[in-house]
Amino acid sequence: MTDGTVAGLRREIAARLDRAGREWLDRALAEAVRAAEDGAGEAPRTGPPAWELRFASAGRHCRPTAATAPVGAAATDTADAARVLLLRTARADAATLARLYGHGTAAERRAVLLALPHLDVGQGAVPIVEDALRTNDTTLVAAAVGPYAAEHIDAHAWRHAVLKCLFTGVPVSAVAGLEERARGDAELARMLRDHAAERAAAGRAVPDDLHRVLDLAATPHPEEG
Structure with a gap:
């Protein structure tokens, strides 16, 4: 994750993915944008928002191809970056992060931690x-x-x-x-x-x-x- 901007991170991830992976990422980010506009921090009433489900499944869909992965880039690196991008795009607040961390796998928890410097959550x-x-x-x-x-x-x-x-x-x-x-x-x-x-x-x-x-x-x- 070398580019500090959301747009730069999106380009960096997309460059590693095949067509199916890029389409998945586009849909996931569109859902995260809608969540940000609607208020990402509100507790879900009828189940988690769509983008949070995408957050959980990023490891299956955001895997670099042999032809596109930069030297040394692992599948976990790309999934981490995709999850961080989703959190930034959704503008996840402290309550959302606590929920995702609390229910997440080790990989999902790691992505929450990696995203913290990019989110406006204060001490939360x-x-x-x-x-x-x-x-x-x-x-x-x-x-x-x-x-x-x-x-x-x-x-x-x-x-x-x-x-x-x-x-x-x-x-x-x-x-x-x-x-x-x-x-x-x-x-x-x-x-x-x-x-x-x-x-x-x-x-x-x-x-x-x-x-x-x-x-x-x-x-x-x-x-x-």
Whole structure:
């Protein structure tokens, strides 16, 4: 997902799909547009809106062809992008996101998390991020520590999110805003030293990522130096 605009993302996805996939995507987006015009956040009364059903089935329909997929693009990448595009087009609010996340598969939950930086939900999606960080699914943890978390979760939760990455093996490069938030954080430095000591006492190697974050946390901000 390299283009930040809705139109650009739509072109990027369509370029990977065959004719049937592009037709499916066009119908799904038309339904999402109607939902946005009608009010996407209203709780469904007679079942989920059509676009939400499309959201669930995107994995079956948005699969790149061998001829159109860019190098390294997997089917999951394309389905993720299609789901993010649907959420952005429908202008999903916090209630809609909570519903889709709560009832979704791991892939659907990941797409909700990936869409958060592009949606105007304020603090409303923080519980979703917190739930993802309680799991041991590394794909969810990696998606949860993106730009939305960097902006919206508090210092205590953010520090534990960094530790969660270290516990589960998620590269800290996935943590958005790492340098800005970690630099000069004395409490984070203490937590990292404690974690490193525990690993050493158990005869386990201390990962390079821990040293990297500890170096940041132990370095004062320029204005404090």
